Amino acid sequence: MVLAESTNHAIADPGRVFLEEVIARTGPSCRLDMCIQCGTCGGSCPSADDMDHTPRTLFAMIRAGMREQVLRSNTPWMCVSCYLCTVRCPQDVRITDVMYTLKNMAVASHAYPDSTAPDFSRAFIRNVETFGRSFEVGLTAQHYLRHYLTRLPSMAPMGISMLRSGRMGLTPPRRIRGMRGLKRILARAKALEAAS
Amino acid sequence: MSEYLYYPGCSMDSSGRSYRDSLEAVTAPLGITLREIDDWNCCGATEYLGLSRLPAYALIARNLALAEQARNGTNTLVAPCSACFLNLSKTNHAMAEDAAFGAQVNDALAAGDLHYDPDSLRIRHLLDVVVREVGLETVRSRVTRPLRGLKLAPYLGCMVPRPDYDGRWSDPEHPSELDRLLAALGAEVVDYPLKTECCGGHMTQIGPSTAFSMIRRLVDAAERAGADMMVTICPMCQMNIDAFQGEMNAHFHTSHRMPIVFFTQVMGLAFGMAPEAVGFGRELVDARPALARISDEPVPEAEPARVRRPGRPKGPALPMPQMPEAGEVTR
Amino acid sequence: MNAERQEGASAAPDAPEDLRIGVYVCHCGSNIAGTVDVGAVRAWAETNLRDRGVVVARDYRFMCSSLGQELIEEDIRERGVNRVVVAACSPHLHERTFRTACENAGLNPYLCELVSIREQDSWVHSDRAAATDKARAIVAGGVERVRHHEELRPLRVPIHPATLVVGGGIGGISAALELANAGYPVYLVEREPSLGGHMAQFDKTFPTLDCSACILTPRMVEAGSHPNITLLTYSEVENVSGYVGNFTVTIRRRARQVDEETCTGCGVCWEKCPVNVIDTHFEAGLGYRKAIYVPFAQAVPKYPVIDREHCTYYLKGTCKACEKFCPPQAIRFDQEDEILTVEVGNIVLATGFKLFDARRIPQYGYGRLPNVFTSLEFERLSNAAGPTGGRVVLRDGVTEPKSVGIVHCVGSRDRAYNNYCSAICCMQSLKFAHLVREHTGATVYEFYIDMRTPAKGYDEFYQRLLEEGTVFIRGKVAAISPGAGTPEEDGKLVIHVEDTLAGRQRRIPVDMVILSAGIEPQDDAKEVAKQFGISCSFEGWMIERHPKLDPVATMTEGVLLAGTVQGPKDIPATVAQGAAASARILGRIQQGEIALEPVRATVDASMCSGCRICNDLCPFNAIVFHEDRMVTEVNPALCQGCGTCIAACPAGAISGTGFSNEQILAQIEGLLMERVARPVEREAVPA
Incomplete structure (x- = not known):
């Protein structure tokens, strides 16, 4: 039967609502609603072993409306953005982009319990928002002191070698000249995003 | 001299110093001029996208807007870093594909008096420009010291051939571009099946054990393939495999020592430049000892392959499927 | 051409004052009435289209029911209605129904026009008022158009009793045997040296695990030795012309380099042949064959072929081992391809996957x-x-x-x-x-x-x-x-x-x-579709006439489908489709002749500039160009009335019976008339 526009009634299923929200935040062409649960993504993912759910399971959980469990999952944070799932997906679902969206939503709702990954992203962005450039030493030092104190001894030789070979500077990068403009752009973007 | 807009990215000034030094050394022989975008900012790597979408794209789009202003006759924007290349092309693609989203990004840019028209720039990775614009013929003609006897494992990592918004690469998983370039330098290119697998990305920072298994897999496969060193096109890959190899070895109680350098470095070497002049020696796993394998003996010209009549081989083995010639379309 | 009994337009159009148009608006249950205010459309037509000749307008729950049809028939008989417009579903579905109703009441069926207010209106809109407006416009277009309709008579053509079956896999074999066993001649054409297709390569068949060769070989042998089947293996169709009942087909019989009259299929030649070739075809690249070979032991026919690409004689001019050892001296290195022309009434495409x-x-x-x-x-x-x-x-x-x-x-x-x-x-x-x-x-x-x-x-x-x-x-x-x-x-x-x-x-x-x-689909599916004048999907599957109710025929009369050429399917479905195609053809043959739609294109020779733009566009190869007079002509027996040439002609020299420029323009004006809510002044219609 041919569907008329009128059949597109409001969908009340909570899973569908959550799914639509993820799609809307990712962009209309992400095609998450087209997932056939084949598992190509989970089979392809280089970090699936460390995920609490495979990407495919996560998509099933989204459809089931398991919002809290999805946003608490470490899966998006284990994603290395290698896009292998995306190019192999038989349904052209933009899986990597969906993972970014889930991270955004987890950060916004403070749902994800382990702060290592979000903190790293925040620290990275703080540098960018301060200097307009990233600052590897500052970032690493900051991050390791907070999350990997025990890792520091084994890292020290590496740090020294990096300094010696001129691949790491101790001083922060020079601030870009257009920093004020960049700040205005980011402020506007955040305001727009909050409003949408 | 072809001129390109150039977005270096943050790592070229720090961990990717040898990439910058070698790139600056080879632009003249390749006949290209790179015009750096004035006052560019960090692309946010994979971090900003994970926090919030629109600000992440706006951050990247500022660079596109600056590049668009600086066009002056060329509209190709070149990035040597994989993450930067992907972010720039991802942003252009997202803005072009979804006009409403493009308008939102421009709304944000307007706060800094900037604007970007989607698709007004062609965004390309440096390797793509060298292979397709400069061309392998030109590269070959600049070689004064062929890298004979040096066994190289071509390693592109993930973000350049995937997701390939503009359809430029021969394959998203097994692209041949870097192999062909290294062969043009006279090196022996080993078959490296993991050439586009992930190096672990930011997992070295946030989930080291995950990253270490990936690094181990890559290094181990390069060793098995008999490579003297890996050659990459990505600062993040180089950093992870080089700088974290020690920690990885400690983690697994292994003793891998697989050097990894940038493709511009081996290009410079083949163009006759001194190793140190193109950044050799800055890597933590020293690549210089392997350079001794380069042989100055000319390799005898291989006899042209005889056209073989298909015959029935002795023994019980079954024939392998016949593979298509390079470029042959199978459908 | 065999279309002598064709009759085109006959009676002159009635004078406008004689036009008595009946308009019938269908509810189609709630399919139309759920979205379109059917009563309002009827009332509007009755009043506002009266000056256009409408004398009666009715609406009914199901116009296609016998009661609905009777409404039309009564109006024709008792109220003198001489033009009928039915606003209902797509003509694909019920045009024949309403034409038959007209004919039953003594009205020429081509004076009936079916306009779609379901597929093109109620099914694709939700705004009731707008959909009702659109229905009014569609009805007005139909009324304006039907004013220009002429009485037409269908073309009647005889059916040639022979059939061409293309493809010698299990689908083609099944179709050929059904026809041959019914007593009619069949040409069975196969590109490979033997019948059998993919099924011959299989070991077992699911789900019964029957040995594939055991159930296929008897069918192959039967087809190969049937007196009514002319088996043409190692052959390809080169050209198809004509139309249902009367196709002329050119077939290239590739040279086997073996004389079939003399050859006994003893196998000495391929034993002696020194050249081993990887068999990428029958053995799927896993085995070897010789340069002279039969694809497999039970091949039908049993005669080998020489693969000229690998045969030493053709490459170097020496060897001739097969010729030397052939007991009956059947090797013919100088044999050449043969071109065969056959006449058939119907075609079954079973070219597989x-x-x-x-x-x-x-x-x-x-x-x-x-x-x-x-x-x-x-x-x-x-x-x-x-x-x-x-x-x-x-x-x-x-x-x-x-x-x-x-x-x-x-x-x-x-x-x-x-x-x-x-x-x-x-x-x-x-x-x-x-x-x-x-x-x-x-x-x-x-x-x-x-x-x-x-x-x-x-x-x-x-x-x-x-x-x-x-x-x-x-x-x-x-x-x-x-x-x-x-x-x-x-x-x-x-x-x-x-x-x-x-x-x-x-x-x-x-x-x-x-x-x-x-x-x-086969690599050459698109060319094959073009050659036989049918359409295929984007992927290359041939398109059937109706996916549910007629999965066997195509939109081109006389060309039928069997097996995977139409889409993926298994062996039982392929065999069934082959038999169904044959049953359809047998029905045709037994009727002796077939009625064709009289909708045809004609070229006004005085206006044709001889530009030949239309020549290559015709999907049915119905256009001939006369070099001597530098004008184009449409063969009415081949033309299917698709309208491609009419639209393409820059001089407007081609018009279609039943689809004349006058009719189309009148319909467009009718559609627009509703928007301005009053009848427009009719301008002179360009000829």
């Missing part, structure tokens, strides 16, 4: 990893007549696998390759699993997305495989790589997959992988 090229998915390693096999390779491997004599072994030709992974959906259900389901792979994979266990006792893994077993005995077969201990893992295989690193993976192939039912990524080491490659 080709296997998806698994090299297109690099991560599955086919062609790179020796022990990855395709489904067709496995068929040959497990076949007792195959290159290993039925031993299921690895590429080394010796080692039996201890574990085998079977990958479903290779190249199917994947937007990067083919969107569709290939329909046969699940069952074929189950069959493989059974055969692997039977031959080797190996552990078998099946990797599937969905298990599809929807026909008689199919799910029972799945149950059987479960009982046999097959390991089913639900997950599309992500990649296949050479094993490395651990003792259990060394020397094996590793299948990377998510076990979706366990929600875990798994690496499964196996000795052998079988890729259940999907099926695709």
Whole structure:
């Protein structure tokens, strides 16, 4: 039967609502609603072993409306953005982009319990928002002191070698000249995003 | 001299110093001029996208807007870093594909008096420009010291051939571009099946054990393939495999020592430049000892392959499927 | 041409004052009435179109019912209605119904016009007021158009009793035998040297595990020796002209370099031939044949062919071993292709499929990893007549696998390759699993997305495989790589997959992988479609007349389909379709002649500039160009009235009976008339 526009009634299923929200935040062409649960993504993912759910399971959980469990999952944070799932997906679902969206939503709702990954992203962005450039030493030092104190001894030789070979500077990068403009752009973007 | 807009990215000034030094050394022989975008900012790597979408794209789009202003006759924007290349092309693609989203990004840019028209720039990775614009013929003609006897494992990592918004690469998983370039330098290119697998990305920072298994897999496969060193096109890959190899070895109680350098470095070497002049020696796993394998003996010209009549081989083995010639379309 | 009894337009159009138009608006239950205010459309037509000749307007729940038809018939008989406009569904569905109603009441059926307010209106809109407005416009267009209709008579053409069957696989063989057994002549054309198609390559058939050769060979022999079948193997159709009932077909019989009259099929020639060629066709690249060969032992016909590309004589001018040793001296190096012309009334296309090229998915390693096999390779491997004599072994030709992974959906259900389901792979994979266990006792893994077993005995077969201990893992295989690193993976192939039912990524080491490659249209499907004047889908599957109610015919009268040429299907469905196509043809032949729609294009020679733009556009090859007079002419018996040439003619020299410029422009004006809510002044219509 041919569907008329009128059949597109409001969908009340909570899973569908959550799914639509993820799609809307990712962009209309992400095609998450087209997932056939084949598992190509989970089979392809280089970090699936460390995920609490495979990407495919996560998509099933989204459809089931398991919002809290999805946003608490470490899966998006284990994603290395290698896009292998995306190019192999038989349904052209933009899986990597969906993972970014889930991270955004987890950060916004403070749902994800382990702060290592979000903190790293925040620290990275703080540098960018301060200097307009990233600052590897500052970032690493900051991050390791907070999350990997025990890792520091084994890292020290590496740090020294990096300094010696001129691949790491101790001083922060020079601030870009257009920093004020960049700040205005980011402020506007955040305001727009909050409003949408 | 072809001129390109150039977005270096943050790592070229720090961990990717040898990439910058070698790139600056080879632009003249390749006949290209790179015009750096004035006052560019960090692309946010994979971090900003994970926090919030629109600000992440706006951050990247500022660079596109600056590049668009600086066009002056060329509209190709070149990035040597994989993450930067992907972010720039991802942003252009997202803005072009979804006009409403493009308008939102421009709304944000307007706060800094900037604007970007989607698709007004062609965004390309440096390797793509060298292979397709400069061309392998030109590269070959600049070689004064062929890298004979040096066994190289071509390693592109993930973000350049995937997701390939503009359809430029021969394959998203097994692209041949870097192999062909290294062969043009006279090196022996080993078959490296993991050439586009992930190096672990930011997992070295946030989930080291995950990253270490990936690094181990890559290094181990390069060793098995008999490579003297890996050659990459990505600062993040180089950093992870080089700088974290020690920690990885400690983690697994292994003793891998697989050097990894940038493709511009081996290009410079083949163009006759001194190793140190193109950044050799800055890597933590020293690549210089392997350079001794380069042989100055000319390799005898291989006899042209005889056209073989298909015959029935002795023994019980079954024939392998016949593979298509390079470029042959199978459908 | 055999269309002498064609009659075109006859009676002159009635004078405008004589026009008595009836308008009938259908509710189609709620299909139309749910969205369109049917009563309002009727009332509007009755009042506002009165000055256009409408004398009666009615609405009814189902116009196509016998009561609905009677309304029309009564108005024709009793109220003198002489033009009919029915506003209902698409003409595809019910044009014939309403034309017949008119005819029953004594009105020429071509004075009836069916306009669609369902497919083009109620089904695609939700705004009731707007949909009702649109229905008014559509009705007005129909009324304006029907004013220009003329009485037409269908063309009647005789049917030639012979049939051409293209393709000698099981579909073509079935169709040919049905026709031949009914007593009518058949030309059975096959591109390969033997009948049999893909079925001849198979070892067993699912779900009964019948030996494929055992059930196919008798059919091949029957077709090969049937007195009513002219078997043309190693032959291809070069050209098709004509129309239903009267096709003229040119066939190229490629030279076998063997005299069929003399050859006894003894096999000495291929024993003596020194040239070994990898048989990429019948043996799927897994075995060898000679340069002179029959594809397989039971080939029909039994005569060999010489493969000129590999024969030493054709390459170097020497050898001639086959000729030297041939007992009856049947080798003919100088034999040339033969062109044959035959007349047939109907055509069955049964040209089959080709296997998806698994090299297109690099991560599955086919062609790179020796022990990855395709489904067709496995068929040959497990076949007792195959290159290993039925031993299921690895590429080394010796080692039996201890574990085998079977990958479903290779190249199917994947937007990067083919969107569709290939329909046969699940069952074929189950069959493989059974055969692997039977031959080797190996552990078998099946990797599937969905298990599809929807026909008689199919799910029972799945149950059987479960009982046999097959390991089913639900997950599309992500990649296949050479094993490395651990003792259990060394020397094996590793299948990377998510076990979706366990929600875990798994690496499964196996000795052998079988890729259940999907099926695709033949490479030349698009050219074949063009040659036979039918359409094919984007992928290349031939398009049937109706996907449900007429999956056998095509939109071109006299061209029918059998088997996978139409879309993926299994052997029983192919055989059934072959028989159905034949039944349709037998009905035709027995009627002796066929009525054709009189909708035809005609060229006004005085206006034709001879530009020839239309010449190559005609999908039915109905246009001829007269070099002497420099004008184009349309052969009315070939023309199907599609209108392509009419639209393309820059001089407006071509018009269509039933679709004249006058009629089309009048309909457009009618459609627009509603928008301005008053009848427009009619401008002079360009001729």
